[in-house]
Amino acid sequence: MIKNQVELRKLHDERQTDLLNAVFETQESERKRLAEDLHDSVGQVLSAIKLNLHRLDKTAGGQGTLPLLADTRKLTDECIQEIRNIIHNVLPPVLTDYGLKEALEGLCIKIEQNTNVKVDLKKKLDDERLQPEIELAFYRIAQELFSNAIKHSEATIIHLTITKDAGWLVMEFKDNGRGFNTDEVKHGFGLKNMESRVQLINGEINVYTKPKNGTITIVRVMI
Ligand SMILES: Nc1ncnc2c1ncn2[C@@H]1O[C@H](COP(=O)(O)OP(=O)(O)OP(=O)(O)O)[C@@H](O)[C@H]1O
Numbered sequence: 048m049i050k051n052q053v054e055l056r057k058l059h060d061e062r063q064t065d066l067l068n069a070v071f072e073t074q075e076s077e078r079k080r081l082a083e084d085l086h087d088s089v090g091q092v093l094s095a096i097k098l099n100l101h102r103l104d105k106t107a108g109g110q111g112t113l114p115l116l117a118d119t120r121k122l123t124d125e126c127i128q129e130i131r132n133i134i135h136n137v138l139p140p141v142l143t144d145y146g147l148k149e150a151l152e153g154l155c156i157k158i159e160q161n162t163n164v165k166v167d168l169k170k171k172l173d174d175e176r177l178q179p180e181i182e183l184a185f186y187r188i189a190q191e192l193f194s195n196a197i198k199h200s201e202a203t204i205i206h207l208t209i210t211k212d213a214g215w216l217v218m219e220f221k222d223n224g225r226g227f228n229t230d231e232v233k234h235g236f237g238l239k240n241m242e243s244r245v246q247l248i249n250g251e252i253n254v255y256t257k258p259k260n261g262t263i264t265i266v267r268v269m270i
């Protein structure tokens with residue numbers, strides 16, 4: 048029995064380390080994405096602004112000045128908008144300002160607008176705000192589940208239900224896609240990150256799926 052307990056303890060410690068590593072990997076990959084976004088959007092626009100300013104220097108007072116000024120102003124506006132987009136992507140203001148319910152609504156609308164997947168959202172939730180860590184974790188998990196369903200499942204419809212009941216917040220995400228074998232898939236960051244996020248808020252996540260049978264993911268946390 049003692050040997051078993053030692054083994055269990057070791058497994059537990061290993062799991063904690065794995066989860067912690069996944070958290071760090073999440074942070075690193077978020078930072079990398081942010082750096083890439085900044086480089087590809089704002090960086091490009093700023094280079095164009097710099098080039099325009101250089102040309103303005105040479106044509107100052109000349110005929111080309113007005114169109115160059117107009118163009119530079121347009122680029123500056125673009126730059127401001129790009130920065131806004133990036134910041135919104137890192138921390139969606141609808142989530143911080145209005146909470147999980149509204150943020151999930153917005154997410155579902157965006158998915159329906161940008162993909163061929165139909166989304167059926169059911170909210171059995173009052174307007175009361177939840178702890179920010181819980182709201183953020185649930186929102187990020189919903190984003191990853193949407194991303195997985197769209198990338199991998201070939202689903203045509205997604206049912207998303209968020210319920211507050213008897214002290215539990217429960218999110219159920221169901222796609223009618225091809226499903227997968229949890230033992231066989233090559234895990235990306237997504238599944239690991241979701242587990243880490245849930246672990247950090249003392250919640251649980253369960254994935255039920257079989258090849259050709261769609262996927263159901265249930266996330267719950269005591270609130
Ligand atoms: N809803 C789904 N339907 C079918 N297969 C899925 C679904 N969700 C996940 N999978 C399978 O599980 C694998 C692991 O998912 P995970 O989110 O960890 O990684 P990923 O989506 O491939 O990459 P990343 O999330 O790092 O961008 C996927 O590659 C896919 O094969």
Ligand SMILES: [Mg+2]
Nearest residue numbers: 195235237238
């Ligand atoms: Mg994924």
